[in-house]
């Protein structure tokens with residue numbers, strides 16, 4: 001039997017499927033990587049916002065992690081929503097035991113809807129304990145500002161921020177996402193040596209729920225398959241661009257992205273719904 005690469009997401013949930021663990025698993029699957037998940041918090045949310053959050057007891061998170069690591073060792077790990085300091089320290093213990101597994105840290109703090117997903121008091125722990133263990137950290141502008149405690153308003157400042165995430169905070173590489181800053185959706189990548197720009201046309205849409213989760217999950221899947229960090233980030237960028245471009249008009253708020261969007265791009269496809277969307281029904 002053929003061995004397939006595996007990726008683990010440690011994150012919160014989204015019952016409407018656009019963000020969190022559900023988005024991560026869809027993304028892993030699209031990249032042909034076997035997905036596994038450990039739930040940190042169950043989040044009652046939809047495209048309009050968060051209504052209730054239930055943190056899993058720490059023993060339960062530990063037990064889920066033990067079940068995964070005792071049985072199927074992941075080829076790459078990503079973390080998304082980790083709300084509390086206690087959860088961060090537990091996850092850090094596991095990362096310490098497996099330092100060779102690539103680790104993508106998406107420092108989720110606030111949802112697209114504006115709802116807070118990480119306790120403010122945990123910010124120092126994510127910065128001091130988890131970032132130094134990250135193969136790649138992927139903050140959006142707001143998260144980068146909070147982690148570095150300064151304003152970031154230009155692409156030049158994004159590049160400085162990416163450097164500081166590596167040289168000051170200790171990540172191996174960083175990508176600072178500027179989806180909301182310029183006419184072009186430019187992200188700045190830095191790996192301790194080179195600064196590189198990932199640029200795609202900015203798409204006019206309000207349907208961006210879960211973009212960050214999807215992007216970092218694709219990068220994780222590519223790292224699981226052995227891609228280098230910059231290649232993985234480039235593939236992630238192409239994937240999320242298509243996922244936003246072929247966005248699906250679901251829900252009453254900021255709708256989800258289309259995890260199978262990249263398949264619609266010039267690829268012959270006989271799935272009816274795909275044809276319909278390709279014919280220009282993006283919203």
Ligand SMILES: Nc1ncnc2c1ncn2[C@@H]1O[C@H](COP(=O)(O)OP(=O)(O)OP(=O)(O)O)[C@@H](O)[C@H]1O
Nearest residue numbers: 112140177178179185202203210211212213215240
């Ligand atoms: N309207 C857009 N058009 C094109 N690319 C976009 C757009 N919005 C975001 N992106 C890209 O999507 C990726 C994810 O970035 P974003 O800043 O939205 O993450 P995020 O804020 O962490 O997402 P979320 O918290 O909603 O999951 C980045 O590559 C960003 O440049």
Ligand SMILES: Cc1ncc(CO)c(N)n1
Nearest residue numbers: 012013019020081111210
């Ligand atoms: C569980 C979860 N993680 C991340 C985000 C950010 O999009 C969200 N809305 N929900």
